Amino acid sequence: MSEALRLGIAGLGTVGIGVLSLLEEQRALLRQRCGRELVVSAVSSRDPQKNRGVTLGAEIVWHEDACALAKAANVDVVVELIGGSDGIAKQVVETALNSRKHVVTANKALLAIHGGALAALAESADRALCYEAAVGGGIPVIKAIREGLAANRFDNVYGILNGTCNYILTSMEKTGVDFNEALSQAQDLGYAEADPSFDIDGIDTAHKLSLLTSLAYGTHVDYPSVFIEGISQIGALDIQFAREFGYRIKLLGMARRTAHGVEQRVHPCMVPLGTPIAEVSGVTNAVVAVGNYAGQSVFEGPGAGAGPTASAVIADIIDIARKKILPPFAAPFSRLERLAPSPMELRHGAYYVRLTVVDQPGVMAGITAIMAEHGVSIDSIIQRARAPGEGVPVVIITHETEEADMNRVLAQLAALKQMREPPVRIRIEKL
Ligand SMILES: NC(=O)c1ccc[n+]([C@@H]2O[C@H](COP(=O)([O-])OP(=O)(O)OC[C@H]3O[C@@H](n4cnc5c(N)ncnc54)[C@H](OP(=O)(O)O)[C@@H]3O)[C@@H](O)[C@H]2O)c1
Known part of the structure; x- marks a missing residue:
């Protein structure tokens, strides 16, 4: 059997404790699947006194400073489960990769903001940066x-x-x-x-x-x-x-x-x-x-919870134990494309619009005239309640149209003196 893979877990909250529990409870199964032992060699959290419902063995080193864990000699994989796009979580991941440790994280905020730079760092260090738990919790x-x-x-x-x-x-x-x-x-x-x-x-x-x-x-x-x-x-x-x-x-x-x-x-x-x-x-x-x-x-x-999220975190650790290291995104960092964002104004589809308007003669004609002016055609329109002089809901479903036209329609509708509340727009997706 290969050498044990030594894990440093930074963050002992919901997910961190879930990971410790799974590692403990499924030790034999993981050993069989990885062909090596997964051992926790270090942990870090803010409060050493907190009762977390788990017993940490004497062999596990407690680090007050999570960045010290990220570069500790007895850690092969740093598991970042602190959270947040910046601050300590980012420092931990950067320190780990700069110290040539593999990183597993559940931190979508960090990766959404700094994923590119961290992927480049991981690749230059020839180390894994894995994040299965960051999207969809337990769903792989x-x-x-x-x-x-x-x-x-x-x-x-x-x-x-x-x-x-x-x-x-x-x-x-x-x-x-x-x-x-x-x-x-x-x-x-x-x-x-x-x-x-x-x-x-x-x-x-x-x-x-x-x-x-x-x-x-x-x-x-x-x-x-x-x-x-x-x-x-x-x-x-x-x-x-x-x-x-x-x-x-x-x-x-x-x-x-x-x-x-x-x-x-x-x-x-x-x-x-x-x-x-x-x-x-x-x-x-x-x-x-x-x-x-x-x-x-x-x-x-x-999509969340200690068990499902731990399952995803440990799937990443298993990959590393099996020496399966892939680029963090779809391709090596240097081959990712930089494409322009497609403008939202070009979205094409049908719309649901709910208006709250004063119930008085001529309001409906005013609404439909504004829509016609911008080429937005109506599939159905409903005004159910009657309350003369009061605000009542009017609901419109449009035919397919462009977002830019809907924006113009809604701006004009919102400005009508009979409008009691801002219009509510919900986009209809055919899927
Ligand atoms: N919860 C979920 O179901 C879920 C699902 C998917 C992804 N995630 C992601 O997983 C990550 C962790 O989430 P969580 O729900 O487990 O969070 P959590 O319960 O709030 O736990 C965060 C842990 O980080 C520790 N921590 C905070 N600052 C620290 C510092 N400076 N140094 C060391 N440790 C520090 C806290 O320590 P103390 O305990 O000592 O205060 C706590 O143990 C986040 O990125 C989150 O987005 C969570």
């Missing part, structure tokens, strides 16, 4: 796109990449509660952070999408170009109307290579009921990859 989607589907050109890659948002949208549909109530339930259940903005504003989804885009299209990670819109403007009414029209609302991250460059968007979508993505509920994540030879592959599973 990085491997699937980088390895299993590597022979394909991708027409389309999209997914539900944030369990918190999917939980909120599912709960709004199942119980009829509004967004704030669903968010607060998610917080009570531990599915949403006290500060949920990274999740509900779409930032976490965008971090993950930028990694998938690079893997699928062989491009540099380009997080700043992702178009991002979160879910906080979605109302209980939108959920109900979506169902009536045969759709369900999902926060999707979508990537596509177009004639204009790379399109990366994160926003709530109406997706047709019955499609695989529409049926993904609760905290579950899913990724759909459409390859030109493989066709459509759907990956679905738990």
